[in-house]
Amino acid sequence: MPDFALNSTTTSTQLIGIGAGGHSRVMIALASRCGFQISCLLEKPTTADKEFSVDSVPVIYETEERYLTSYFDRLHRSNKQSKANNEESDRHPPQAVICIGTANTTQLRVAIHERLVNLGYSLPNLIDPTTIQEQAVEIGNGAHILSGVILAAGARLGDNVLVNHRVTVEHDCVVDQHVHLASGVVLCGGVHVGARTLVGAGSVVLPGVHIGEGCVIGAGSTVTRNVPAGEMVMGNPARQRQRRHAA
Secondary structure, eight states: OOOOOOOTTGGGTEEEEEOOSHHHHHHHHHHHHTTOEEEEEEEOOOOOOSOOEETTEEEEEOOHHHHHHHHHHHHHHHTTTOHHHHHHHHTSOOBEEEOOOOSSOSHHHHHHHHHHHHHTOBOOOEEOTTOEEOTTOEEOTTOEEOTTOEEOTTOEEOTTOEEOTTOEEOTTOEEOTTOEEOTTOEEOTTOEEOTTOEEOTTOEEOTTOEEOTTOEEOTTOEEOSOBOTTEEEETTTTEEEEEOOOO
């Protein structure tokens, strides 16, 4: 793998990206707008010989576990001239960002998030500077909020939420951990979206509706009533299409 130079200054703004698919391009751009730099993208180990990059960010075929070990080895070598720097830097784990989107389930993002947390990676929030945040908004750890998002007063978002472009989360909404709100979603006031739920692009959830855990809301749906955990609904008004196991 490339021998990136590391020190306590550069590591404060460098991120390790997990995944090198199409969504990684979105995250590279978001990180830059938030004052970070994704220094490399980790992909599953492969026998591929040729070098590969995404928007000039190198792809490394290595597990998160192996990268963590080599990271601290390289950090120690970079700071060997200063014991004080070694001790300070060793207390700060590498920062990572999940660069994998959601197709029809949030399960992969949930699994990666749990693995990174267990390994000791730090997961900073990436919130686009164009985001409008009103008073008393709460956001968990590792949240990704893209451009044009409105978070109205009292909105609460959990860990590892992915909020795509031009989403509106109205007053007093609760969006639990690992939820993905796709582009153009509108959550009206007082909506509650359960953990690990995917709300498809352009969907509207009417005021006070409760969506359970592990649901999928089809793109372009209008959700007018509560959705039990583990259901897939779509349409206008949204109706159940099939039962899912809550992720």
